[in-house]
Amino acid sequence: MSIINATNPLGILAIDHLEFCTDSLQTKTLDTFYQFGFEKSFEHLESHSELLSQGQIRFVITANPDKNHHSQKYFNLHGEGVSKISFLVENAEHALLEAVKRGAHLMEPLKIIESEFGTYKYGCIQGFGDLLNEFVERPMAHFRPQFKKVDYDPKAKPLKQRFSRIDHLTNNVAKGEMRKWVDFYKQIFGMQVTRYFDIKGQKTGLESEVVQLPNGCVIIPINEPSESNSKSQIQEFLDLHKGPGVQHIALMTADITASVEDLQSRGVKFLNIPSTYYENIPKRPFSVEESIDLLEKRQLLVDGDNEGYLLQNFTEAYVGPLFFETIQRKNHWGFGEGNFQALFDAIELDQMKRGYL
Ligand SMILES: [Fe+2]
Known part of the structure; x- marks a missing residue:
């Protein structure tokens, strides 16, 4: 059919x-x-x-x-x-x-x-x-x-827990262009908008809209920098890449703690998460099966709601300004939007602990 x-x-x-x-x-x-x-x-x-x-x-x-x-x-x-x-x-x-x-x-x-x-x-x-x-x-x-x-690749070092597929790939576009590219995917591909978020931190801000096909085989969040701040991470990408491009590729795994343990042992560099982020997890509106200690050891971020959660983390830039995300979903189809605020709060808490704020 x-x-x-x-x-x-x-x-x-x-x-x-x-x-x-x-x-x-x-x-x-x-x-x-x-x-x-x-x-x-x-x-x-x-x-x-x-x-x-x-x-x-x-x-x-x-x-x-x-x-x-x-x-x-x-x-x-x-x-x-x-x-x-x-x-x-x-x-x-x-x-x-x-x-x-x-x-x-x-x-x-x-x-x-x-x-x-x-x-x-x-x-x-x-x-x-x-x-x-x-x-x-x-x-x-x-x-x-x-x-x-190629039947045999001597350089290959497969992961014990390998990545299975691309969960999503995120596009960065210039300020004021998100709507145009959302319309491009809607008009040409027949994709639908499934999520919208507007994230404002003290130093970074972005608007994002997610387009996807109903069967979930292609999911594309599109980010544009927020007007209020020209030094946002999205603008930095656009400057380095000299225009719009693929910002990150999310690789799906069935066991993120195992995949990331392997990557960490190979020296892959991930974003550093302050310990205050982990102190706040029990206060957030979801429950997590993994121990907080294990999440902190693997520097994993978590986001969700009362129906499920996802675990994710982000590498440093590896291909030009492009970076990778690792993601495991447990009945939650977001993109970690809650982590922007949670990370911001964690850094602020850390500043307060140090007497800076
Ligand atoms: Fe992502």
Whole structure:
């Protein structure tokens, strides 16, 4: 039965892969992905591309020397970052035609390639900022034409508790542009707005709206900096990335304490959370199964309501200004909005303890 309908007009099944552009496959960025437990599963020697995967997460790292290749154009404009979001679709020809009919700008027309593994069909539209959005239909046993399967990757260090999929990926856009990009995802992809939040701290502020497909296979929070403060973290990202881009990618795990323990032992750097944050957890409106000591040891943040909670934490920036989030959901579908205020309160409490406030 077809999945194409009014709430999923392009027939999107999943995020097929994200492409990261870089200038060399010898950079620290590739080591970062190994540190996070990814391993090489396919490679394309001529285009200097490697597919690193973990669970259902696929990242293509491309250092294509061809200046006319989109990934290199993106790199020259923005430095390292996500240059393409590729969506696995039921019917690539339909997705492209429908997207264009709904107002998308066609960037690469449909290509059909026959191979021993089956038929590949793909094409691209202009995504948000300078990103490409690809629609792909492909045989599941193989990744892409010209890519060769890698049977053994000597650099691979899989996590004991691996990440399973991309929970969400967050876009940062300039002040005043959130509405425009929310409309882009609504109009072209048929996504719906599921959450809105306006977070104001003393030093940071942001507005955010979440768009997603009803089947939850693609969830995109879109942030813009708040007017009141031009030094917000969103503005800092926009300055470093020289424009809008993917701010963070949330990697889902079924056991965050185990995944993070492994990452910490490999030296992955996470945001430091003050101990006052953990003192306040029992006062917040949800109950947590894990001990507060364990949460503090793993530097995990928690947010929820009376129906459930999520555990999450954030790495330092690892690919240009892009960082990663690790997330485990326990019947809670938020994004940790409560943590902005909780972190702010925790830092203030800490300042008071030190007699600063
Ligand atoms: Fe997030």
